[in-house]
Amino acid sequence: MMKDFEEVTAFLGDWGCFQKVVLFLLLSSTIPNGLGFVSVVFISAVPKHQCKIPEVNLTQNWLSVIIPVKVVNGKQELSSCSRYNLDVIRNLSAEGLLPGIDVNVTDLEEESCLDGWIYSKEIYQSTIVSEFDLVCDDEWKQPLSPTVYFLGVLMGSFFAGQLADRYGRKPVFFTTMAVQTVFTVVLIFSPSWIVFAIMFFISGMGQMANYVAAFVLGTEILSGKIRILFSTLGVALGYTIGSLLVPLIAYFLRDWKKVFLATSLPALIYILLWWFIPESPRWLVSQGRLEEAEAIIRKAAKMNKVEAPEDIFAGYNAKSKGEAQPNALDLILNKKMRPITPILCLLWFTVLTAYYGLTLNSGNLTADPYLSTFISVAVELPAYVCVWLVTQKLPRRPSLICMILLGGLSLFFTQLVPETLPELAIALEMLGKYGFTSGATLLFPYTAEIYPTVIRSTAAGTCSIFPRIGTCIAPFLFQTRPNLKYLPHVLLGTLSLVCAFITVFLPETFGKPLPETIEDMSERTSLDETKQRKSLLVYWEQFTRLEVSLN
Numbered sequence: 130m131m132k133d134f135e136e137v138t139a140f141l142g143d144w145g146c147f148q149k150v151v152l153f154l155l156l157s158s159t160i161p162n163g164l165g166f167v168s169v170v171f172i173s174a175v176p177k178h179q180c181k182i183p184e185v186n187l188t189q190n191w192l193s194v195i196i197p198v199k200v201v202n203g204k205q206e207l208s209s210c211s212r213y214n215l216d217v218i219r220n221l222s223a224e225g226l227l228p229g230i231d232v233n234v235t236d237l238e239e240e241s242c243l244d245g246w247i248y249s250k251e252i253y254q255s256t257i258v259s260e261f262d263l264v265c266d267d268e269w270k271q272p273l274s275p276t277v278y279f280l281g282v283l284m285g286s287f288f289a290g291q292l293a294d295r296y297g298r299k300p301v302f303f304t305t306m307a308v309q310t311v312f313t314v315v316l317i318f319s320p321s322w323i324v325f326a327i328m329f330f331i332s333g334m335g336q337m338a339n340y341v342a343a344f345v346l347g348t349e350i351l352s353g354k355i356r357i358l359f360s361t362l363g364v365a366l367g368y369t370i371g372s373l374l375v376p377l378i379a380y381f382l383r384d385w386k387k388v389f390l391a392t393s394l395p396a397l398i399y400i401l402l403w404w405f406i407p408e409s410p411r412w413l414v415s416q417g418r419l420e421e422a423e424a425i426i427r428k429a430a431k432m433n434k435v436e437a438p439e440d441i442f443a444g445y446n447a448k449s450k451g452e453a454q455p456n457a458l459d460l461i462l463n464k465k466m467r468p469i470t471p472i473l474c475l476l477w478f479t480v481l482t483a484y485y486g487l488t489l490n491s492g493n494l495t496a497d498p499y500l501s502t503f504i505s506v507a508v509e510l511p512a513y514v515c516v517w518l519v520t521q522k523l524p525r526r527p528s529l530i531c532m533i534l535l536g537g538l539s540l541f542f543t544q545l546v547p548e549t550l551p552e553l554a555i556a557l558e559m560l561g562k563y564g565f566t567s568g569a570t571l572l573f574p575y576t577a578e579i580y581p582t583v584i585r586s587t588a589a590g591t592c593s594i595f596p597r598i599g600t601c602i603a604p605f606l607f608q609t610r611p612n613l614k615y616l617p618h619v620l621l622g623t624l625s626l627v628c629a630f631i632t633v634f635l636p637e638t639f640g641k642p643l644p645e646t647i648e649d650m651s652e653r654t655s656l657d658e659t660k661q662r663k664s665l666l667v668y669w670e671q672f673t674r675l676e677v678s679l680n
Contacts, residue, residue, distance in 0.1 A: 134411050134582075135352055135642055137442055138426060143353040145433030152359050154406055155347045156367040158306070158399055162340045163371025164378075164392035165309060165332075169275045170489055170502055171375070172385040174256050177249035178264055180212040180242035187222045194228045197239055209246075210265035214238045241265065252498065254383040261322040270322055275489065276601045277326045281333025283597030289338030290590015293345065298586065299408040302342035306399055309335030313393035317386040340368070341593060345586045348577045349411040349643075354521065360574035362517035369509050376503040414442070415582045415645065459584060460591055465647055466580070470588075472631050473576060476529075477592045479624040480572060482599025483536060483565040486617060487558065489600075494555050501555075508559050512566040524639040525575045529568060530629045536564030537625025540618040578638035582645050 141147065179196050187195070195218060197208045214237060221232055228234045248259040258264060263271040285305060293301040309332055316328030347359045371392075378391050407429075413422035423441050430437040460470040491498075491505035519528045539561035546554040573589075580588040 134414060134645060138352070138410070140435055140437065141426070141429055141433055142435065143351075143355045145429075145435070147429035147432040148351055148355055150405065150432070151347065151350050151407070152355065152363055154402055155343045155359070156363045158302075158343050158402065158406075159340055159364050159367035160371035160374075161306070161309065161393070161396040161399070162336060163368040163373075164375055164395075165313065165336050165371075166485075167372045167375040167488065167502065167506065168379070168388055168392045169278060170491065171253070171379040171498070172257055172388055173271060173274050174253055174498065175258050175264070175271060176253045176256060177251070178209050178246045178259070179207055180210075181245045181247045182212070182215075183244050185215065185219055187218065190227055191218050191222045194234050197235075208239075211239045211241060214240050215243075252383075253385075256385045257322070257325065260385065261325065263322065267322075274322075274326065274329065278329045278333040278336075279485075279597050279600040281330040282337045283594055283601065285334035285336065285338035286341060286590045286593040286597055288590075289342060290587045290593075293342050293586035293590070294412075294584060297408050298342050298346040298349070298412055299403075299406065302339050302346060302406075303400070303403055305335040305338035305342065306396060307335070308332070309339065310393050310396040313389055317389050337593060337597070338590075340364075341586070341589050344573055345577065345589055346406070346409050348574065349409040349582065349585070350407070357520050357574065358517060360577065361520050361570055362513050364573070365509070365513040365516075365570050369506060369513065372506040372509070373503065376499045376506070380499040411582050411643075411645075459647070460588060463647060466584075466588075469579060469635060470591075472635055473572075473579070473592050474595045475624075476533075476568075476628050476632065477572060477576075478595035478599050479621070479628045480533060480536070480565055480568040481593075481596030482602070483540075483621045483625070484562070484569045485596065485600040486621065487562045487565065490617075494558070505559065505562060508562050509566045512563050513570055516567050516570040520571065520574065520639075524637050525571065525578070526632060526635055526637050529571050529575065530632050532564050532568035532571060533625050533629045533632070534564075536561045536568060537622045537629065539564060540622040540625070543618050544615045575635075575638065578641070578643060579636060580644070581647055582643065583647065 182192065182195060195213050195215075197211055197213060198205050199208045200206075213234065217237060221228075226232050242265065246259075246262060246264060248255075253259070257274060258271055261267075261270070263274070285308075289301050289305055312328050312332040312335070316325055316332060319325035319328055344360065344364050347364065348356060351359050375388075375392060379388050382388050382391060407425045408421070410422040410425045413419075413425070419442055426441055427437050460466050488505060491502045494501040494505070516528075516532075539557050543554055543557045543561070546557065572592075576589055576592055577585055
């Protein structure tokens, strides 16, 4: 009888010194990802601003009214993008005329901020908005800045997944981490917004790519309950630790360049991990590189103080080196994966777009962006613990459906809260964040369990492209709230209900070993598809009977 990879490496055990080192190092490697993502909330924030008034000979009376008053969201505020014509006011002031007495100020001509802007330093000392004047006529560049970053994340996720399946998890993991770190440091010296955007794009290419590589690497090296611990609580915990540190760092530094340096330079330490984190033996075996895989496994056995068999891969059907390597097109063209991939892509798009959108919007929930962002991130901790517990005892499919429904319904109910109860609206939004965080956390191991080793990294990278499209849209989507307050909630809530329904068509992976080849998916998917068709037939028969009885 042919053995699978987990059977031939069972002698290592699940929780020896080797597994502890791998779990801890990969967990810590995701901290820079949390630092990089949440820092976007603060470096792209828009400080209060108004037109700069040059030093001119004006009386205090005229200086106090030179900025027009506008109505914004039903409230009167000083204009951020206009002032009364300075030449006209200078002449009126020289004549000794007084505003509101001799001159009706509102009848005066307005002009744009010809001398630049003054930015409030009450909350932020500087952001990229104040650095490059991304306001008024150039305000479109403000939401475009995180969008450019997430476009880089999109490109990195797509290509890194395929490169990891072709050249290995380890080299892609370290290369993308270096890209993220180096270009984040370089961009603080950008002389213009264009240069900043280019550097930000390249930095984004490494951001999620090394996270996905670390996730796949740990999923393939670890086994049993430890794999579940890593893929749910472990890898997410490192990400959250980084995310929780950002509001604290931003609060004390309050300067976008200092925040970038503080959140990127620590990643240089992880270069040392090259000598401690091994390549995935499972991937090496899938490439027919048995000698390299055996060397890693024997080293692991030595660390765990267990004796390895003389012939580790006896009875194992290794992949031939000449066998064709699957690519991203096979996710759609192969009949085993064709019905699964579109559903997973829509799930990833909806759940992670909601997660990232709510996170990016956290700075706008209260008057204190540091506190509201910290609370928004802290909500994720119980979500990760919940998913870790759920994945040990409950099937993946119904668990994912419940999490998505919780997130979607919470956003729908937010619309019903009156404006007099802002605390309740924030609580419901945080409950939605909890649901989407749980769903996103479960999607990572669920996707890894569905796809085989030969295409697992490509599948994870391809699926993660779609939420990047959503995160590119999210900054603009949530910017519509002043005019279309509930549009983001209605859109994301509706998509969540659709996703909860189509999740029924995915295969169940609970308690089953990781598939090694595409052929290994056959029995599982065909069995589940048969059950799904039978279930749909039963539902349809019940519906037609109900329709007949009503008529």
